[in-house]
Amino acid sequence: MASLVPLRRSANASPRDLRAFLPTTRAEMDARGWDELDILIINGDAYVDHPAFGAALIGRFLEARGYRVGMIAQPAWNDTTDVLRMGRPRLFVGITAGNLDSMLNKLTAQKKTRSDDQYSPNGQTGSRPNRATIVYSNLIRQAMPGVPIVIGGIEASLRRIAHYDYWSDQIRRSILLDAKADLLIFGMGERPVWEVADRLRDGARIQDARDIRGTAFAMRKGEWESVEKSRFVKDGKALWLPSYETVLADRKAFSEMSRAFQYETNPGNGRPLLQPHGHEAVYFNPPAIPLDTALMDELYDLPFARVPHFAYDQRIPAYDTVKHSIVTMRGCFGGCTFCSITEHEGRVIQSRSAASILREVRALRRMDDFRGTITDVGGPTANMYQMKCKSDEIEASCRRLSCVHPGVCENLQTDHTPLVDLLKSVRKEPGIKHVMIASGVRYDLAELSPEFVRDLAKHHTGGQLSVAPEHVNEDVLNKMKKPGVESYDRFAEMFSCASRDAGKEQHLVPYYISGHPGSTLGTMIELAIYLKKQGVRPRQVQDFIPTPMSMATSMYYTGLDPFTREPVYTAVDLRDKKLQKALLLYWDPEQHDLVREALVRANRRDLIGTAPHCLVPPAHGKGSLSIHTRRRANQKRPRLRT
Numbered sequence: 001m002a003s004l005v006p007l008r009r010s011a012n013a014s015p016r017d018l019r020a021f022l023p024t025t026r027a028e029m030d031a032r033g034w035d036e037l038d039i040l041i042i043n044g045d046a047y048v049d050h051p052a053f054g055a056a057l058i059g060r061f062l063e064a065r066g067y068r069v070g071m072i073a074q075p076a077w078n079d080t081t082d083v084l085r086m087g088r089p090r091l092f093v094g095i096t097a098g099n100l101d102s103m104l105n106k107l108t109a110q111k112k113t114r115s116d117d118q119y120s121p122n123g124q125t126g127s128r129p130n131r132a133t134i135v136y137s138n139l140i141r142q143a144m145p146g147v148p149i150v151i152g153g154i155e156a157s158l159r160r161i162a163h164y165d166y167w168s169d170q171i172r173r174s175i176l177l178d179a180k181a182d183l184l185i186f187g188m189g190e191r192p193v194w195e196v197a198d199r200l201r202d203g204a205r206i207q208d209a210r211d212i213r214g215t216a217f218a219m220r221k222g223e224w225e226s227v228e229k230s231r232f233v234k235d236g237k238a239l240w241l242p243s244y245e246t247v248l249a250d251r252k253a254f255s256e257m258s259r260a261f262q263y264e265t266n267p268g269n270g271r272p273l274l275q276p277h278g279h280e281a282v283y284f285n286p287p288a289i290p291l292d293t294a295l296m297d298e299l300y301d302l303p304f305a306r307v308p309h310f311a312y313d314q315r316i317p318a319y320d321t322v323k324h325s326i327v328t329m330r331g332c333f334g335g336c337t338f339c340s341i342t343e344h345e346g347r348v349i350q351s352r353s354a355a356s357i358l359r360e361v362r363a364l365r366r367m368d369d370f371r372g373t374i375t376d377v378g379g380p381t382a383n384m385y386q387m388k389c390k391s392d393e394i395e396a397s398c399r400r401l402s403c404v405h406p407g408v409c410e411n412l413q414t415d416h417t418p419l420v421d422l423l424k425s426v427r428k429e430p431g432i433k434h435v436m437i438a439s440g441v442r443y444d445l446a447e448l449s450p451e452f453v454r455d456l457a458k459h460h461t462g463g464q465l466s467v468a469p470e471h472v473n474e475d476v477l478n479k480m481k482k483p484g485v486e487s488y489d490r491f492a493e494m495f496s497c498a499s500r501d502a503g504k505e506q507h508l509v510p511y512y513i514s515g516h517p518g519s520t521l522g523t524m525i526e527l528a529i530y531l532k533k534q535g536v537r538p539r540q541v542q543d544f545i546p547t548p549m550s551m552a553t554s555m556y557y558t559g560l561d562p563f564t565r566e567p568v569y570t571a572v573d574l575r576d577k578k579l580q581k582a583l584l585l586y587w588d589p590e591q592h593d594l595v596r597e598a599l600v601r602a603n604r605r606d607l608i609g610t611a612p613h614c615l616v617p618p619a620h621g622k623g624s625l626s627i628h629t630r631r632r633a634n635q636k637r638p639r640l641r642t
């Protein structure tokens with residue numbers, strides 16, 4: 001159970017090393033002349049002091065505000081010795097499971113254990129517990145009774161209301177109650193955690209910090225009945241969500257909860273929420289106000305070491321992916337139903353200035369292993385940089401869940417000039433040879449800017465450009481809130497022409513999802529036929545994973561579209577999910593048995609054979625199915641959840 005990865009003794013490090021990171025040991029505290037911490041961060045990931053890692057970002061942000069912040073990454077959780085190594089902090093302990101939900105990090109869509117953990121040294125698994133936020137909270141309560149516990153990060157944020165947990169196939173309570181934490185910070189946490197720290201520093205009790213945007217806290221019976229009188233928040237009454245018990249018993253109520261919750265996520269008009277859980281309730285303040293450019297710049301200009309802590313001997317795979325990349329923005333107004341980015345980072349795009357980004361380019365140049373290639377300049381969606389609604393007032397009162405579905409909103413400013421200019425400036429920096437875009441590109445926006453597509457093909461694509469059309473079937477795309485396939489086809493044509501003009505042979509690498517709510521064997525066959533006609537052989541395919549709190553997860557669990565309230569077909573059977581995924585890999589001989597089984601189930605034997613239109617050859621070349629395939633095809637049919 002202990003998670004410890006071999007560490008070099010920090011006593012062997014040079015004095016400069018001891019001060020280069022947020023302290024992780026007493027020796028590093030001593031090197032800074034600290035006798036105690038103000039704030040201790042417990043982190044489920046390895047400590048990489050780089051802005052792509054949430055715990056480092058929050059830690060450095062607080063440090064810049066004068067707080068003495070320490071970091072314990074991936075502590076052993078079988079006893080309290082490890083988390084006590086720097087003593088009890090003066091103000092609070094902040095807990096995060098890491099950059100990913102700990103269950104998603106551990107298990108696949110088929111509920112099998114993953115072979116590696118990208119956020120742990122050497123990619124080794126077992127360095128953090130399941131449901132890490134809860135386990136770490138229990139550990140801290142045991143180690144430091146009475147210390148305020150503040151939970152945050154993706155896992156806490158996306159499990160903040162009653163939610164469906166795919167891996168246990170259960171409805172779980174708000175994680176705030178299961179962790180018994182004092183406060184939960186949701187969304188990007190800089191503003192809320194700053195406010196919490198300031199209040200505690202000024203002598204407030206954590207129990208009194210109840211009106212901070214982006215936070216949630218628990219109330220006991222007798223406390224919350226009068227919440228509708230707007231007791232804690234001056235600017236609006238709380239919306240009561242159906243209770244945990246109600247959504248546990250009634251899938252329709254769960255669907256209603258998901259929908260109601262979504263409409264309160266705009267910081268401009270989102271109301272406080274309250275959800276009863278038995279004798280307790282969780283009260284959610286409205287979302288935090290997004291960071292402006294000045295704060296974004298300040299955040300990313302902080303003195304990150306940009307490398308893993310010196311105590312690690314092994315490489316950390318997630319760091320290798322991002323070490324030469326630059327974040328330009330956060331947030332996404334796409335609102336794709338299967339994605340948690342909008343849920344966590346918000347719909348409002350928060351961009352850095354070009355000057356700040358160029359400062360980071362120069363910092364990259366100073367890295368020993370940097371050879372002139374920036375592997376990514378982007379964010380959740382690279383070409384949303386500096387895009388926004390035409391008016392702050394309209395944006396603040398908007399009730400739409402996506403600015404680009406169905407169709408690009410007429411109020412959205414889709415000008416790509418700031419991004420085109422930024423990329424040009426980055427390319428001109430001395431010592432920069434290549435500037436890649438590996439982040440997602442929203443093609444329904446990109447097709448509005450031939451100049452951007454031209455530069456993308458000419459300068460920012462290294463032979464292959466990843467894009468995510470996700471599907472071709474209109475009904476499925478609507479359930480996903482993704483643009484239609486015709487938009488993708490137009491973009492593909494533009495990209496192909498731009499590549500030709502640039503004298504480069506390169507192509508798109510499209511990503512698709514199988515098993516999404518609304519997706520059937522029939523729609524997956526439609527997709528496979530489309531791919532075959534296009535000559536596309538996807539290698540990276542995603543079997544839909546119902547992550548906590550997404551709208552697609554609500555569809556998966558309830559079998560209802562929360563927006564239309566109509567039934568949605570949902571592949572809940574693992575075999576059905578496997579068959580859907582196999583259809584995307586119709587070209588791979590290893591999948592042929594599964595593809596034949598899928599085609600038989602869908603009454604599409606006409607696609608088994610050697611004719612040009614067929615997806616797979618007959619089993620053993622005889623035009624018949626193997627015994628294995630026949631047996632599987634005759635087994636139970638997929639269930640429809642309604």
Ligand code: SF4
Pocket residue numbers: 333388389390394395398399400402403404409410411412413
């Ligand atoms: S009005 Fe349109 S562009 Fe503005 S926030 Fe709403 S959906 Fe987005």
